[in-house]
Amino acid sequence: MIRVHALSKNFNNFTAVDQVSFEVKRGEVLGFLGPNGAGKSTTMKMLTCFIPPSSGTAEICGFSILDDPLQVRAQIGYLPESAPSYDEMLVGEFLSFVAEIRGYGGKELRRRVSIVIEMTALGEVKEQLIETLSKGFRQRTSLAQALLHDPPVLILDEPTDGLDPNQKHEVRSLIQSISEERTILISTHILEEVEAVCTRAMIISAGKVVGYGTPDELMSQSLYRNSVTVSINGADPTQLLKDFNELDFVYSVERIPEKRQELVTMRLFPKNKESIALQLEQFLFAKKIPIEQFNVNRGRLDEVFRELTTAG
Amino acid sequence: MKGFYPIFKRELLAYFRSPVAYVFIIIFLAANAGCTFFLGNFYNSQQASLEIFFLFHPWLYLFLIPAVGMRLWAEERRTGTGELLLTFPVRLTTTVFAKFFAAWFFIGISLLLTFPMFLTVHFLGSPDNGPIITGYLGSFLMAGSYLAIASCTSALTKNQVISFILSVNICLVLVLLGWGVLSDSLNAVFPVWISDLVSQFSFTTHFDAIRRGVVDLRDIIYFVSIIVIVLILNVVVLESHKAS
Numbered sequence: 001m002i003r004v005h006a007l008s009k010n011f012n013n014f015t016a017v018d019q020v021s022f023e024v025k026r027g028e029v030l031g032f033l034g035p036n037g038a039g040k041s042t043t044m045k046m047l048t049c050f051i052p053p054s055s056g057t058a059e060i061c062g063f064s065i066l067d068d069p070l071q072v073r074a075q076i077g078y079l080p081e082s083a084p085s086y087d088e089m090l091v092g093e094f095l096s097f098v099a100e101i102r103g104y105g106g107k108e109l110r111r112r113v114s115i116v117i118e119m120t121a122l123g124e125v126k127e128q129l130i131e132t133l134s135k136g137f138r139q140r141t142s143l144a145q146a147l148l149h150d151p152p153v154l155i156l157d158e159p160t161d162g163l164d165p166n167q168k169h170e171v172r173s174l175i176q177s178i179s180e181e182r183t184i185l186i187s188t189h190i191l192e193e194v195e196a197v198c199t200r201a202m203i204i205s206a207g208k209v210v211g212y213g214t215p216d217e218l219m220s221q222s223l224y225r226n227s228v229t230v231s232i233n234g235a236d237p238t239q240l241l242k243d244f245n246e247l248d249f250v251y252s253v254e255r256i257p258e259k260r261q262e263l264v265t266m267r268l269f270p271k272n273k274e275s276i277a278l279q280l281e282q283f284l285f286a287k288k289i290p291i292e293q294f295n296v297n298r299g300r301l302d303e304v305f306r307e308l309t310t311a312g
Numbered sequence: 313m314k315g316f317y318p319i320f321k322r323e324l325l326a327y328f329r330s331p332v333a334y335v336f337i338i339i340f341l342a343a344n345a346g347c348t349f350f351l352g353n354f355y356n357s358q359q360a361s362l363e364i365f366f367l368f369h370p371w372l373y374l375f376l377i378p379a380v381g382m383r384l385w386a387e388e389r390r391t392g393t394g395e396l397l398l399t400f401p402v403r404l405t406t407t408v409f410a411k412f413f414a415a416w417f418f419i420g421i422s423l424l425l426t427f428p429m430f431l432t433v434h435f436l437g438s439p440d441n442g443p444i445i446t447g448y449l450g451s452f453l454m455a456g457s458y459l460a461i462a463s464c465t466s467a468l469t470k471n472q473v474i475s476f477i478l479s480v481n482i483c484l485v486l487v488l489l490g491w492g493v494l495s496d497s498l499n500a501v502f503p504v505w506i507s508d509l510v511s512q513f514s515f516t517t518h519f520d521a522i523r524r525g526v527v528d529l530r531d532i533i534y535f536v537s538i539i540v541i542v543l544i545l546n547v548v549v550l551e552s553h554k555a556s
Contacts, residue, residue, distance in 0.1 A: 048399040051554045073401040080399070084392035086322070088329035100318035101400045145396075 001025050001183050002047065002153060006056035009042050009207075016042045018207035019056065024183050024200075026152070029175065031198030031215070032187040035309050039207040040187040041081050044157050047185070048078045060153055074102075077146035081157040083139045087131035091122055091141050094130060095148065102149045116144040119174065136167040143171065147178070154178075156186045160193060172197050191301040205309040219299030221307070225273040228280055229256070231265040231293035240289075244268055247283060249276045263292065315402030316410045323384075323414030333418065336380060340422045343372050348429065360437025365429050366447040366523040370487050370516050373458045378479040380419060381462025382472045384411050385550070389470035398554070408547050412463050412539075419455045423448065443525030450522030453535040454515055458483050460542035467549045483515075490514025 002024040009017040017039040024030040032040050045051045047058055049069035057064060063071040085094055095116065099109045117123055120140040125133060130141060143159060159175070160168040168190075175184065175197050188194065194201045195215050203211035203218070211218055219225065232240065237255060244253040249271055256265040270276040277296045284291055327333040347368035348354045354364050388394035397407060433439045458479075465478040488494055490511045498507035511517045518531040 045395070050395055050399050070401045070403065073399055076399070078396075078399050080392060080395045082392060084396050086326065086393055087391070088326055089322070097318055097322050098400070101315050101402060103314065103401075 002030075002058065002060055002185060004043075004047070004056075004058040007043065007046060007053050007058055008055045009039070009046060009051070010054045015207050017046070017053075020204065020207070020209055021056075022202055022209065022212065024185055026183050027180055028200060029179050029184040029186060029198045031194040031201040032185060032204070033189065033191070033194060033201055033211075033305060034187075034204040035189070038204045038309070040204065041157055043204075044078075044155050044185070044187060047072075048076055048155055049073055074149075075151060075153050077149065077151035077154045079142050079146045079154075079156040079159055082161065083142035085130050085138065085142055085145065087129070089130055090127055091130060091133070091137075092117070092126040094141065095144055098145045099148050104149075112148050112150075116147045119147060119178075120144040121170070135162045136164065139163060139167075140171070143174070152182055154182055154184045154186075156184070158187055158189075160188065160190065168193075191305060194301060203305060203308050210308040211304065215301065216298070218304050219301055220273065221304045222297075222299030222301070223269075223303060224297045225299040226270050226275050226277075227297045228268045228270075228277055229265060229293070229295040229297065230268070230280070230284070230291060231258070231263055232289055233264075233292045234262050235264045235289065237264050240264060240266060243287070247280075249274070249279050265293075313406055315400065316406050319397070319402070319407055319410035320414045320417075323411050324417060327380075327415075327418045332383075336376070337422050337425060340372075340376055341425060343376070344368070344426055344429070347372060360433045360439040362429060362433060362439070362444050362447055363523065365426075366451055366519075369451050369454065369523075370519060373455055374480060374483050374487060377419065377455055377458035378462040378465075378476045378483065380415055381459045381479065382466050382475040384415060384463045385467040385546075386470050386472045386475045390472075398550075404550060405544075405547050408463070408543055408550070412460060412543055412546075415463070416456050416459055419459065420452055423452055423455070440525070443523065446525050446527050447523040449527075450519050450531070450535075453522075453532065454519050457486075457515060457535050457538040457542075460539045460546070461486075464542050464546040464549060467546050467553065486513065486515050488514070490516035490518075490520075 004020060004022050007017060007020045008015065020039070020043060022030070032043070034040050042051070046053045047060065047065060049065050049072050053065070057066050059065070060072045061075045063075065065072050086097075089097065092113065095113045096109060099112050104112055117126060120143055122137065122140055122144055125137050130138065133141065139159065139162065143156070146154060146156070156175075160171050163171060172193065175186065179197075186198065198215060200213065201211070201215050201218055202209060211221075241253055241255065244250055244266060251269045251271045253269070254267050256267055258265050268276065268280065275296075281294070344365065348365045352364035352367060357364055385394070388397060398404065430444060433444075461482050462475070462479040465482065466472070466475040468478065469475050491514075495507040495511055498510060518534045521528055521531050
């Protein structure tokens with residue numbers, strides 16, 4: 001597990017990470033969110049003992065990053081930002097090199113290398129120079145490297161950066177499939193990723209933690225939480241607007257412009273962000289209004305993100 | 313020393329995977345032959361020895377060794393692989409020494425490839441093998457000192473050109489300190505012991521003794537301690553870079 005206590009990092013007069021504290025337990029995937037330059041990578045670099053903190057400390061599986069850096073690194077599988085690897089090596093060679101550094105040899109080394117090659121689907125490029133790999137394969141090679149020693153803690157800095165949607169999906173499924181037994185910290189600025197793989201999310205801005213909770217908890221802060229979008233074919237917009245506004249569970253209504261002329265789409269905001277789907281459905285049913293589309297919004301992470309990271 | 317061997321092996325492989333290694337070896341051999349035969353007038357010397365061959369090594373190394381060492385750390389920083397390498401469970405000192413020894417080993421191979429010189433003097437006469445062996449040993453040790461400096465300057469920057477220029481200049485000072493012209497002018501102004509002291513810091517002073525076949529422990533200690541001290545400095549440079 002990861003336990004971070006008041007971790008700070010100053011570069012000259014610039015505070016990159018400011019008193020950050022959090023905890024990630026086994027089986028949890030913590031999504032680390034924030035705009036570029038918010039301090040995500042710096043925090044990760046401190047946790048992997050690449051750079052020392054200015055103050056504060058952290059423990060990885062009980063080992064302190066200050067006193068026991070070698071033990072800490074042995075517990076961590078780390079995918080640095082932009083997935084650096086040695087261009088002049090073959091994929092298989094590179095993975096063997098990392099396995100050897102991690103202390104494996106002979107049969108065990110070959111077994112581990114072939115396991116991660118299988119896991120990350122690198123079989124077809126095993127004998128290829130890393131230099132010649134596409135971005136997706138490069139990223140997966142780096143991910144494979146992080147998984148070699150079956151680490152209890154994974155720290156992944158933007159693991160899906162630069163991948164196409166299919167590859168992103170694969171990497172996410174992979175992360176999900178291995179998350180049960182592990183503690184995973186994953187940084188990203190792709191918000192859908194947080195909803196897809198993370199059990200918890202933490203938003204940092206200018207080095208400070210500004211939001212923390214499950215993705216759902218964060219989304220509940222959104223203005224759009226539990227708002228409902230209804231599309232009705234051939235309705236009279238003015239009448240509909242009036243009807244909706246008269247409903248006592250509705251706080252406000254707005255009309256959303258549609259490309260199709262005959263389609264009328266309205267967004268209804270509930271009072272106190274409560275769930276109104278059922279009541280609204282009953283109302284529409286009673287009025288015999290034929291619904292074309294009906295959408296309940298759980299909240300928008302991007303809006304919460306913007307709200308939290310641009311405030312002040 | 314856990315992790316030494318895989319890092320050493322990878323580093324050495326990296327030399328031979330790029331054209332740099334082959335270009336270097338060719339230039340190294342050509343420059344050696346050129347200096348010995350043309351600048352040094354090897355045939356006219358009428359001596360079956362490699363003294364002239366070794367005479368030029370401090371000057372050859374001045375440019376060739378920084379060319380080998382300049383990529384050691386600068387490249388890791390430029391491509392970001394340093395972050396990967398330095399987050400493996402390996403001590404930084406081990407990593408620094410492993411990379412250094414790989415580059416040194418590579419230079420050793422290049423030096424061994426000058427064996428036709430050895431064959432030539434044996435063909436032409438019957439040389440004393442003592443100074444030849446100590447000459448090779450001394451040359452290899454001296455190359456190590458140059459390389460340690462190049463490795464250290466390489467850690468200072470991610471730009472290989474800057475790294476190269478820095479190490480050439482530092483090495484140049486260490487060569488010139490033992491230059492006859494300098495000690496003569498120092499002698500004119502200061503007492504003799506000052507120029508002696510100054511020249512004790514020079515590569516050439518210590519190498520000259522070894523290449524003549526005189527193996528003094530102090531000369532060996534000089535080169536070994538330059539290597540160790542500069543590599544420790546290299547570790548400190550990397551540590552402080554990470555901190556800021």
